[in-house]
Amino acid sequence: MSNYSVEKYSPDNYDEWQDFVRMSVNGTLFHEQKFLSYHEEGKFEDCSLMIYKKGELIALFPAAVLQRGEKRVLKSHPGTSYGGAIFSTLAKLKEVMAVQSAIEEYAKANGISRVEFRQAPKIFVEMPFDQLDFALVQLGYEREDQELSTCYPLLEYRDIPIEDMVKLFENDGRNKVRKNVRKAIRAGLEFRELDNSEIEKYYEILLDNLVRHDAKPAHSLADVQKLKELYPERVRLYGVFIDGDMAAGYLIFNINSIGWHVFYGSMNYFRIIHATKSPS
Numbered sequence: 371m372s373n374y375s376v377e378k379y380s381p382d383n384y385d386e387w388q389d390f391v392r393m394s395v396n397g398t399l400f401h402e403q404k405f406l407s408y409h410e411e412g413k414f415e416d417c418s419l420m421i422y423k424k425g426e427l428i429a430l431f432p433a434a435v436l437q438r439g440e441k442r443v444l445k446s447h448p449g450t451s452y453g454g455a456i457f458s459t460l461a462k463l464k465e466v467m468a469v470q471s472a473i474e475e476y477a478k479a480n481g482i483s484r485v486e487f488r489q490a491p492k493i494f495v496e497m498p499f500d501q502l503d504f505a506l507v508q509l510g511y512e513r514e515d516q517e518l519s520t521c522y523p524l525l526e527y528r529d530i531p532i533e534d535m536v537k538l539f540e541n542d543g544r545n546k547v548r549k550n551v552r553k554a555i556r557a558g559l560e561f562r563e564l565d566n567s568e569i570e571k572y573y574e575i576l577l578d579n580l581v582r583h584d585a586k587p588a589h590s591l592a593d594v595q596k597l598k599e600l601y602p603e604r605v606r607l608y609g610v611f612i613d614g615d616m617a618a619g620y621l622i623f624n625i626n627s628i629g630w631h632v633f634y635g636s637m638n639y640f641r642i643i644h645a646t647k648s649p650s
Contacts, residue, residue: 379418400450446487454487491519564607572619
């Protein structure tokens with residue numbers, strides 16, 4: 371392990387960190403320091419790590435230290451949806467295992483007794499990269515929970531008018547989709563991107579939806595506004611309107627060059643049901 375060294379991130383490393391995320395095989399928006407920095411100072415005990423091999427940066431691990439009773443836990447950054455170590459496209463299995471071991475050694479040396487992280491769904495990986503999964507099993511990591519992610523290819527729908535898009539559903543068994551799209555068109559629903567003045571209305575709908583499930587959003591209104599300010603092209607808000615009134619909204623993140631992540635989809639159910647009700 372003498373060839374590997376671990377350094378804690380500092381603002382002086384900002385450009386080096388950002389450049390590596392862009393060139394990595396499994397980096398996402400949630401790994402960027404630009405994203406992590408939107409959290410108010412002092413909210414987390416940041417412990418993001420940079421791993422070098424013979425002086426060359428080969429991996430990043432955005433993380434924070436959490437206190438659980440008397441134990442300290444190094445967790446992939448709690449201010450993100452997912453994280454874990456990210457690597458260059460040329461990373462070999464031996465290096466991946468060495469990086470994870472180096473992170474563990476750093477944790478032990480700093481009084482940390484546990485390492486936790488949630489990897490990004492594989493749909494966001496730039497190219498096949500199973501080295502990390504294999505390394506984690508070999509190093510004795512345990513899976514605490516597992517969630518299902520779904521995705522849908524969108525390239526085939528690019529630049530297709532909505533009327534023609536409906537025809538794509540004619541003969542593939544998705545009659546319900548076709549029916550709902552046609553009902554929405556007949557009802558005069560308008561779908562468009564929101565401007566900054568409409569973010570508060572979207573957030574009201576989001577809160578109303580979460581109350582039904584006795585839940586709270588992970589992001590405050592100020593958080594959403596700040597993220598939109600930081601990433602005007604990669605954080606997008608869309609709404610569905612009925613007679614000029616917002617009835618539903620969606621917050622979508624451009625995770626990387628591979629895909630988009632729908633973070634919050636919310637709707638005023640009563641408006642939607644009323645507007646799309648079939649005429650008697």
